[in-house]
Amino acid sequence: MNKITKKLLSMVSDMxxxxxxxxxxxxxxxxxxxxxxxxxxxxxxxxxxxxxxIRIKPNTKGESIYIPACITKSNVDDLVxxxxxxxxxxxxxxxxxxxxxxxxxxxxQHNGIHRFFLEKGAKVLYLEKHVGIGKGTGKRFINPQTYxxxxxxxxxxxxxxxxxxxxxxxxxxxxxLEKGAKLVIKEKIMTHGEQFAETNFEVELNGEDSGAxxxxxSVARDHSKQVFRSIINGNTNCMGHSQCDAIIMDTATxxxxxxxxxxxxxxxxxHEAAIGKIAGxxxxxxxxxxxxxxxxxxxxxxxxxx
Amino acid sequence: MLELKDISFSAxxxxxxxxxxxxxDNNKFIVMTGPNGGGKSTLAKxxxxxxxxxxxxxxxxGEDITTMPxxxxxxxxxxxAFQQPVRFKGITVKDLIALSANQxxxxxxxxxxxxxxxxxxxxYLKREVNTNLSGGEIKRIEIATVLARNAKxxxxxxxxxxxxxxxxxxxxxxxxxxxxxxxxxxxxxxHQERILEIADEIIVLANGQISKHxxxxxxxxxxxxxxxxxxxxxxxxxx
Numbered sequence: 001m002n003k004i005t006k007k008l009l010s011m012v013s014d015m016x017x018x019x020x021x022x023x024x025x026x027x028x029x030x031x032x033x034x035x036x037x038x039x040x041x042x043x044x045x046x047x048x049x050x051x052x053x054i055r056i057k058p059n060t061k062g063e064s065i066y067i068p069a070c071i072t073k074s075n076v077d078d079l080v081x082x083x084x085x086x087x088x089x090x091x092x093x094x095x096x097x098x099x100x101x102x103x104x105x106x107x108x109q110h111n112g113i114h115r116f117f118l119e120k121g122a123k124v125l126y127l128e129k130h131v132g133i134g135k136g137t138g139k140r141f142i143n144p145q146t147y148x149x150x151x152x153x154x155x156x157x158x159x160x161x162x163x164x165x166x167x168x169x170x171x172x173x174x175x176x177l178e179k180g181a182k183l184v185i186k187e188k189i190m191t192h193g194e195q196f197a198e199t200n201f202e203v204e205l206n207g208e209d210s211g212a213x214x215x216x217x218s219v220a221r222d223h224s225k226q227v228f229r230s231i232i233n234g235n236t237n238c239m240g241h242s243q244c245d246a247i248i249m250d251t252a253t254x255x256x257x258x259x260x261x262x263x264x265x266x267x268x269x270x271h272e273a274a275i276g277k278i279a280g281x282x283x284x285x286x287x288x289x290x291x292x293x294x295x296x297x298x299x300x301x302x303x304x305x306x
Numbered sequence: 307m308l309e310l311k312d313i314s315f316s317a318x319x320x321x322x323x324x325x326x327x328x329x330x331d332n333n334k335f336i337v338m339t340g341p342n343g344g345g346k347s348t349l350a351k352x353x354x355x356x357x358x359x360x361x362x363x364x365x366x367x368g369e370d371i372t373t374m375p376x377x378x379x380x381x382x383x384x385x386x387a388f389q390q391p392v393r394f395k396g397i398t399v400k401d402l403i404a405l406s407a408n409q410x411x412x413x414x415x416x417x418x419x420x421x422x423x424x425x426x427x428x429x430y431l432k433r434e435v436n437t438n439l440s441g442g443e444i445k446r447i448e449i450a451t452v453l454a455r456n457a458k459x460x461x462x463x464x465x466x467x468x469x470x471x472x473x474x475x476x477x478x479x480x481x482x483x484x485x486x487x488x489x490x491x492x493x494x495x496x497h498q499e500r501i502l503e504i505a506d507e508i509i510v511l512a513n514g515q516i517s518k519h520x521x522x523x524x525x526x527x528x529x530x531x532x533x534x535x536x537x538x539x540x541x542x543x544x545x
Contacts, residue, residue: 282394284392285388285391285392287355288354288356288376288377288384289406289408289451291405305396
């Protein structure tokens, strides 16, 4: 594992060392830089396509599984398929995330396709951070795709963030929920310079009493552009909520495009979207506490994306 | 400590403050009152740097701060509690108190400020200062943040606005505690007789001019006798 990988790992997974007692797979420039399974979590490489299968036994409780991917140089075009099979009543944390470093004018990209299959009563907290670093002028692309199938009474929470350095991202998250299943997605994005970020949520609420809460908070600075699309189809007695909350700065552009479809009389679907600049009174308040205008603005953005 | 010299302020062609001269000494508790629209909030915001006078000078500890930015005045020791507190998405009560204290502050001390304003710290420290807080809650949090400033001059713009009677009684206790413990002066804009009663001095501002300024024992009886019905009420009567 090289130095850049170590740096990226600490940024995307808060890992300073390999987690000895946890299952993990570290992907470095399209290769495996380390893998470890545990009694309850088995990680095996795929034979047909690049990627791994992660099998979590039923009733596994309290384990954390680390699946980060790092690209440490320019001119890497990485594509990976990772499938997570989460057994009945398991309750685990999965830490993924991707860091891309470019050191020349050549671009690099990571396309991570993650599929989650949660069995009855399973519970997953999925943490995913994306960052881009490096002095190279090459563009850094990260395009994550997440597909989730939630069986009866399962629960999945996905906390995903992209705070800096990624020039372009197209983030797709699709889910199908059965009876009593719940999905929560919390997304935080900041774009600057000429960056572009597109989010596409698509959720099918198929089971009775299923529910989805999709929340995006974002800040677009400079001349960056963001698009947020949120599709929820309520096909039965269910509850769907999507929210896009965005701060726009400088000459940025933000679009929020909701699409709610109720295919059942008892489907309750809500979308909220708010896009606006930082309120002048917020800056004034923080200035009365001794912060200058730039510090006040930074604090407001930091709090908003916390 | 604070001296306003011939301060005037106009906005949209209208004169709001008209040749104000005022001195506030160290360790005084001063209440400014007067009819609505008389210029009280404008004057308070001018001291904090939110408004800049169109004429005149503001001296703070002998230094000319007339055009000094808000944050530099704050760093020099001016604190300001807004009449309509500002809300933030994502910033917690704990964040705001820590920013106000401008130093490493332990949780016990933070809890003390919240306790002083009648809020249970356990319930509030981690809460966001957003629209989920009621008017009364956010008002108390605003006061807690200002207490944490421990400033040379603390200005409260109608602290009683939007709070209930129980909180109002707490507010009186807070001011009394501030007087006893804090080294510095307090300037409160208020219409409430019970706040006026505990002041060292009262200023009456009407039509952009100071019509009265003097010790409470001189000014208050005059106000109660002549002008109470106009703008000065007891809190109990107003709710």
